[in-house]
Amino acid sequence: MRDLVKKLLIVGSGPGNPDFLTVKAYDTLKKSRIVLFDNLVSQEILDLCPEDCKKVYVGKHPYGEYVPQDDINTLISYYSNRFSTVVRLKGGDPYIFGRGFEEWLHATTLGIAVEYIPGISSMQGAGVNDIPLTHRGVSEGVWALTGMKNNGEMAADLMLAAQSNSTVIIYMGMRKLTEIARTYVLYGKADTPAAIIQHATRPNQKIVTCSVKDLKKTCQQYEMAHPAIIVIGHVVNLKNNIHSSLFQDKRIVV
Incomplete structure (x- = not known):
């Protein structure tokens, strides 16, 4: 059996309004099979994913309940072994206080190819x-x-x-x-x-x-x-x- 090609797409969903998605982010979501999404990703944006796309919540509520970063990293590893491409969907821009690069480092350490798709920041x-x-x-x-x-x-x-x-x-x-x-x-x-x-x-x-x-x-x-x-x-x-x-x-x- 041929080895699974592993790729992580770190995608910025922008400030929440789907009109502010980049074309590349939009196209990525329309073809996604597995999406790990944050608390600030709007339902309107999640609805762009195919009906059979698996959506996994890994969000953090401000000063409230949250999925620890170590658990998110574990899920990235887990799903990368089951899907050729994993979409990590973050609010705003993943590299502006979004811990996107922490996940880039984790995936790269595991030999997973990573692509960063910027998003419009809330600022x-x-x-x-x-x-x-x-x-x-x-x-x-x-x-x-x-x-x-x-x-x-x-x-x-x-x-x-x-x-x-x-x-x-x-x-x-x-x-x-x-x-x-x-x-x-x-x-x-x-x-x-x-x-x-x-x-x-x-x-x-x-x-x-x-x-x-x-x-x-x-x-x-x-x-x-x-x-x-x-x-x-x-x-x-x-x-x-x-x-x-x-x-x-x-x-x-x-």
Whole structure:
């Protein structure tokens, strides 16, 4: 019997709306036979898989129940011995706080060929709400930080990011709102605009804006919850500022 060809496809499903899938991710799902999927993968995206495709949940709920990474690695090994190609489907982009490269390393160690298919990250979904990540003269760059390191602490780079003129995107930071606000207050930037975007690009998307010092209060007031990203920087107010300028310019007819 000929040896089974083993291949792992690490696929980004984007922020959840199937319209934001890449063509390659879409084609991969339509031909899939086995899919190991995360908590943030939407049902609409899973429905793209063939009816006879085996779908195995290996998700992690924020601060809740989760499938340990060691167990996921074991499942990758197990199904790679039974299917020629295993699809590992992750929310957003697998290489942006998605542990995708950990699974790449595990599979490669076992001699499994790996292909990475990028996905649109949830931070790019902020643009759907007219919040660009950069804008000339407003933001000099982008910091993408995690609010939850292995030891449960906030990314140490927040102190550096808060001193910059760049847009700051924080993943998994909903339990760190007080710490985030305190850092910006410390550097005299308490009034920096901020946005919390829950379920970015999805039909049930919810977004609130405030000053960074009011993140915790605003989150509680509007009952914001996981999954959500936090966007901090003057790009958050660009939409309102531009609209104000248009109305003040008598040459503009609206």
